[in-house]
Amino acid sequence: MQLINSLFYFIIAGLCEIGGGYLVWLWLREGKSPYLGVIGSILLIVYGFVATKQPTNFGRTYAAYGGIFIILSLIWSWKIDGFVPDKLDLIGGGIILGGILIMMYAPR
Template sequence: MVNAFFLFILAGLAEIGGGYLVWLWLREARPLWYGILGGIILVLYGIIPTLQKFPNFGRTYAAYGGIFIFLAVIWGWGIDKKIPDTYDWIGVAVCMVGVSIMLWAPRH
């Protein structure tokens, strides 16, 4: 379980970080190397989830989506200085409950 969350967090940081570098390059006129580095990091993001032990691609990526939402809120707070409001945190909590159900519900 710890390994699964570690890989989800690593994938989320790669996706958000890579996307952020591309955003800075295209939207805020940063140098080309921001975009290149962002693209490389986004390729790594695509590889990291394949290291998960869960056998189902769709379920794994759906569960990762909940973790991504949590990380995106934290990123916005820490990097963009946009303080999450109550509804942001309620949304994150709902997503985390969904992730837990998807990954650890008893199945036949």
């Protein structure tokens, strides 16, 4: 159950960070409503709180989260921006996922 909770919090943190950054991007780079910037900023703050729910120390959590961020960013760019990851993106994502699983969940 701890594994499921941890992965859940990684995904929620990633969606908050990527989604928040995306909304700020839309506001500042594409001239969209300042309300998007406010909502994006709130999501970025929420991301900071969600990340603290991980069962391990700060360094390991943020190192593993970096990998989660990469994978979620590829999915976001594919589903939201229409960028289709190529074979090397998928291979890299798989390697990163393996590293995350070892760092966070391998018995110590």
